[in-house]
Amino acid sequence: MANVYDYAHDLEKGLRESDEYQGLKQAYHAVMNDESARRMFDDFRETQLDLQQKQMQGQQITEEEVEKAQKMVELVQQHPAISKLMEQEQRVNTLINDISQIITKPLEELYRE
Amino acid sequence: MANVYDYAHDLEKGLRESDEYQGLKQAYHAVMNDESARRMFDDFRETQLDLQQKQMQGQQITEEEVEKAQKMVELVQQHPAISKLMEQEQRVNTLINDISQIITKPLEELYRE
Ligand SMILES: [Ca+2]
Ligand SMILES: [Ca+2]
DSSP states (O other): OOOHHHHHHHHHHHHHHSHHHHHHHHHHHHHHTSHHHHHHHHHHHHHHHHHHHHHHTTOOOOHHHHHHHHHHHHHHHHOHHHHHHHHHHHHHHHHHHHHHHHHTHHHHHHHHO | OOOHHHHHHHHHHHHHHSHHHHHHHHHHHHHHTSHHHHHHHHHHHHHHHHHHHHHHTTOOOOHHHHHHHHHHHHHHHHSHHHHHHHHHHHHHHHHHHHHHHHHTHHHHHHHHO
16 A cells, blocks of 8 residues: 555656646746846745735835835736746646645544534 | 646545544544543643734733643643644644645745756
């Protein structure tokens, strides 16, 4: 009988070969190989992380910061390579969330009893 | 070729059949079927969740609350069925964390590039 780790490694391989992951990989490389896209994407990520950290720490977010963040969202959405990357990230996130729900079902069932 | 969801379901079945999960299930039922153990365990969980929520919301935790929580930890650690349950929970948590690290490796690799 295969053990849990064997199944986990099979799943990891399956994920690696999936359309979702392959699509993300392509989209990620397309952005990373384009200097200006890469810089825009990095700026965007940094801005998002900064805002998230401030929110978690209960710090005030200024109107200026909100406006800056909104402008960056608009910019990246209009950038074909970056918006493609974000779309592919969303697909992989959905897949990972689905997987997570599937494999935690036994625990959920037990504690619901 | 199997798809990612097939692999995830195989893993879920493997987890369900694992010694770790079966041990947790037994330990959980042992506590749930013992009225006083169950009540002690529920109290313990509630106290822990309350404290966690207060911490997350940045609320002050009183010395009394800390002492109450510590006493409960001592109580449940001395209770054979409950301490067994907590030990089994720890084993399953370790397994789930290991699995999670295995299956998110492709993403980690990609973003590390
Ligand atoms: Ca470059
Ligand atoms: Ca009972």
